[in-house]
Amino acid sequence: MTAESKPGVGLFVTCLADLFRPTVAFAAARLLRAAGCTVTVPPAQSCCGQPAYNSGDARGARRIAKRVVEVFSPYDFTVAPSGSCAAIIREHYPALLGDDPGLREKSQRLARRTYELTTFLADVRNFTAVDAAFNCTATYHDSCAGLRECGIHRQPRRLLQQVRGLTLREMADSDVCCGFGGTFCVKYPDISARMAGDKAHAIAQSGADAVLGGDLGCLLNIAGRIKRGGGGARVFHVAEVLAGMKGAAIGEGEGEGGGAK
Amino acid sequence: MRAAAQNNFPRRVQVALGNETLQRALGRARAGFQDKRRRAVGQVAEFERMRRAAKEIKNHTLTHLDFYLEKFADAVRANGGQVHWARTAGEARDIVVGICGAGGKKIAKGKTMVAEEIELNPALEKAGHEVTETDLGEYIVQLAGEAPSHIIAPAVHKTRGEVLELFARHHGAKKRGGDTAAIVAEARQVLREKFTGADIGITGANFLIAETGASVLVTNEGNGDLCSCLPPVHIVTAAIEKVLPTLEDLALFLRLLGRSATGQEISNYTTLYAGAKREGDADGPREFHLVLLDNGRSAMLGGEFRDMLRCIRCGACLNHCPVYGSIGGHAYDAVYSGPMGAVLTPLSAGLRVARDLPNACTLNGRCREVCPVDIPLPDLLRKHRMREFEQKLGGARGRLALVLWAFFALRPRLYQAAAGALLYLLKKTAGRRGALRKFPLAGGWTQSRDLPVPEGKTFLRRWARGER
Ligand code: SF4
Numbered sequence: 001m002t003a004e005s006k007p008g009v010g011l012f013v014t015c016l017a018d019l020f021r022p023t024v025a026f027a028a029a030r031l032l033r034a035a036g037c038t039v040t041v042p043p044a045q046s047c048c049g050q051p052a053y054n055s056g057d058a059r060g061a062r063r064i065a066k067r068v069v070e071v072f073s074p075y076d077f078t079v080a081p082s083g084s085c086a087a088i089i090r091e092h093y094p095a096l097l098g099d100d101p102g103l104r105e106k107s108q109r110l111a112r113r114t115y116e117l118t119t120f121l122a123d124v125r126n127f128t129a130v131d132a133a134f135n136c137t138a139t140y141h142d143s144c145a146g147l148r149e150c151g152i153h154r155q156p157r158r159l160l161q162q163v164r165g166l167t168l169r170e171m172a173d174s175d176v177c178c179g180f181g182g183t184f185c186v187k188y189p190d191i192s193a194r195m196a197g198d199k200a201h202a203i204a205q206s207g208a209d210a211v212l213g214g215d216l217g218c219l220l221n222i223a224g225r226i227k228r229g230g231g232g233a234r235v236f237h238v239a240e241v242l243a244g245m246k247g248a249a250i251g252e253g254e255g256e257g258g259g260a261k
Numbered sequence: 262m263r264a265a266a267q268n269n270f271p272r273r274v275q276v277a278l279g280n281e282t283l284q285r286a287l288g289r290a291r292a293g294f295q296d297k298r299r300r301a302v303g304q305v306a307e308f309e310r311m312r313r314a315a316k317e318i319k320n321h322t323l324t325h326l327d328f329y330l331e332k333f334a335d336a337v338r339a340n341g342g343q344v345h346w347a348r349t350a351g352e353a354r355d356i357v358v359g360i361c362g363a364g365g366k367k368i369a370k371g372k373t374m375v376a377e378e379i380e381l382n383p384a385l386e387k388a389g390h391e392v393t394e395t396d397l398g399e400y401i402v403q404l405a406g407e408a409p410s411h412i413i414a415p416a417v418h419k420t421r422g423e424v425l426e427l428f429a430r431h432h433g434a435k436k437r438g439g440d441t442a443a444i445v446a447e448a449r450q451v452l453r454e455k456f457t458g459a460d461i462g463i464t465g466a467n468f469l470i471a472e473t474g475a476s477v478l479v480t481n482e483g484n485g486d487l488c489s490c491l492p493p494v495h496i497v498t499a500a501i502e503k504v505l506p507t508l509e510d511l512a513l514f515l516r517l518l519g520r521s522a523t524g525q526e527i528s529n530y531t532t533l534y535a536g537a538k539r540e541g542d543a544d545g546p547r548e549f550h551l552v553l554l555d556n557g558r559s560a561m562l563g564g565e566f567r568d569m570l571r572c573i574r575c576g577a578c579l580n581h582c583p584v585y586g587s588i589g590g591h592a593y594d595a596v597y598s599g600p601m602g603a604v605l606t607p608l609s610a611g612l613r614v615a616r617d618l619p620n621a622c623t624l625n626g627r628c629r630e631v632c633p634v635d636i637p638l639p640d641l642l643r644k645h646r647m648r649e650f651e652q653k654l655g656g657a658r659g660r661l662a663l664v665l666w667a668f669f670a671l672r673p674r675l676y677q678a679a680a681g682a683l684l685y686l687l688k689k690t691a692g693r694r695g696a697l698r699k700f701p702l703a704g705g706w707t708q709s710r711d712l713p714v715p716e717g718k719t720f721l722r723r724w725a726r727g728e729r
Pocket of ligand 1: 576635
């Protein structure tokens with residue numbers, strides 16, 4: 001990579017953005033281009049293997065990890081609009097594939113070059129050209145894997161400060177789990193509901209009218225809980241806001257002002 | 262064994278979540294513990310360095326555990342104490358019951374989780390002894406006929422009102438009401454008689470010092486000291502991983518323990534028991550016994566759960582666990598609860614009966630973040646899940662879902678086709694609504710939250726068609 005040539009980013013879409021909210025991935029691509037990168041979306045991607053890995057299916061996880069390493073190795077960087085998917089690739093693939101002599105080096109190399117979107121923009125690209133407006137008081141939920149395994153905390157906040165009209169207001173316990181936890185939320189729905197309820201309460205208490213985060217799993221959980229009667233805050237992925245691409249909030253129908261059932 | 266009831270975990274969770282008194286007690290405790298720890302840790306700039314040093318000392322000691330244990334046992338004997346090795350909980354029980362001798366003794370007990378682990382109290386009572394817990398929290402759960410629900414705050418699940426009621430019932434007092442100070446004063450009065458009249462004192466140990474043979478006990482009430490000095494016989498029950506090489510190491514661990522456990526710079530009472538009373542000593546027990554418990558620990562040394570042996574039982578992982586904070590300790594139905602309990606219980610009770618515990622966790626990692634010896638608790642819980650999957654202990658439906666997911670994930674074309682069909686169905690059901698209250702097979706999700714409706718087609722399909 002020469003000084004003039006643009007770094008090539010392979011966009012790891014994440015299965016949840018692919019299925020539930022393509023806008024998040026379109027927003028990520030737009031931001032990466034604005035940050036001077038060329039963006040490629042390898043079509044042979046699906047999932048990072050997290051459901052298998054965290055449910056104890058090491059073999060399934062290893063097979064998926066192997067595929068991801070092969071598909072994403074050609075790019076200068078791999079970027080995902082999700083802290084937990086980035087964390088799996090960065091922190092867990094090397095151990096998962098460590099016994100495979102053909103993949104050990106490759107997985108370590110991929111791990112070093114994989115980033116969550118806001119950390120890549122803020123830390124690697126020093127991106128300061130956010131061009132977006134959103135009149136709101138927003139609060140930020142720190143998703144667990146992103147916070148504790150990728151060190152994501154100040155990066156999204158720093159980027160959001162550049163959004164015109166947006167005021168950040170911290171909620172209590174922003175770093176406490178929302179109760180999503182992948183398959184946890186359907187395996188132990190009672191505990192999960194309780195944790196999601198606590199999170200919705202903290203959001204409502206903060207007085208913010210929008211809640212933002214970097215992981216769609218958590219955001220679907222939080223939005224679903226708020227819709228079921230946990231306040232009126234609207235939920236968006238941070239990428240949508242930064243790219244100025246926010247349409248209807250998560251869980252809100254087209255043309256719905258929010259809250260309709 | 263209590264473990265037999267493990268398969269009722271979901272039921273116990275429901276009970277706990279529906280118990281308003283418990284929820285009040287948990288909410289208050291959680292906030293208190295977390296604030297205090299945050300403040301105490303914030304005061305020391307080198308906390309992370311201390312943590313790393315502690316981890317190294319523990320790892321080193323575990324690598325040479327046989328050496329340090331022998332050294333410790335020699336030192337205890339040189340100090341006039343007797344050392345007993347117990348391979349199992351049953352052996353440990355028999356040893357303690359044997360030391361206590363003929364029935365009818367009055368036994369004053371300080372806090373010891375090892376005694377809970379070996380189910381000592383029932384054995385002593387069966388042998389005809391009268392056992393009184395002297396730690397206030399332990400005393401409260403003893404009166405209530407319950408087990409501790411937290412390793413350092415045994416009665417954390419009780420509100421003040423419940424404690425006052427218990428005391429009124431057991432102490433015969435008529436008065437109701439009173440603040441925490443009144444509770445402590447009342448307990449102190451009752452317990453003082455127990456100390457002075459005790460034949461035998463039993464305590465645990467937070468650390469064992471190989472260099473000097475000292476057993477170290479940390480308390481905030483000083484009750485441990487009264488258990489050890491006043492009765493003529495003192496028995497310490499401790500697990501083998503408690504050993505530390507030197508007194509200098511101890512200084513580091515005391516600083517970490519106090520701050521991590523209760524947010525104190527150091528606990529109120531730290532006592533080093535050196536052994537039996539010698540000629541010229543002002544006080545001390547006539548006999549000093551040390552019961553060293555293995556109970557599966559040496560087997561952990563060579564395995565994938567070795568890191569767990571660093572645990573100093575500070576309780577920080579419980580205090581910061583959102584699952585523990587929601588359901589409390591009794592829902593785990595085991596001696597150890599919270600994240601550390603979810604790692605330990607399947608090892609002692611078997612993964613088959615305790616399989617819910619490692620699964621009932623979001624792997625959010627807060628426990629590891631606060632653990633003073635950096636135990637990778639989420640990784641250890643995940644290891645349990647891997648064993649469970651290998652041994653096919655989980656439900657068939659969950660397994661099928663995983664296998665199907667992996668199958669599709671590895672076949673992007675098929676995956677996209679299946680996803681397209683599913684999204685079409687969801688969209689069709691939802692119409693113009695943005696979220697669904699119900700959807701087939703999504704009951705676990707929709708029971709307590711709406712299901713946000715997907716936008717429509719998958720991103721990959723739209724991108725392939727040139728949309729940007
Ligand atoms: S696992 Fe760590 S945080 Fe939990 S009790 Fe043990 S030492 Fe404390």
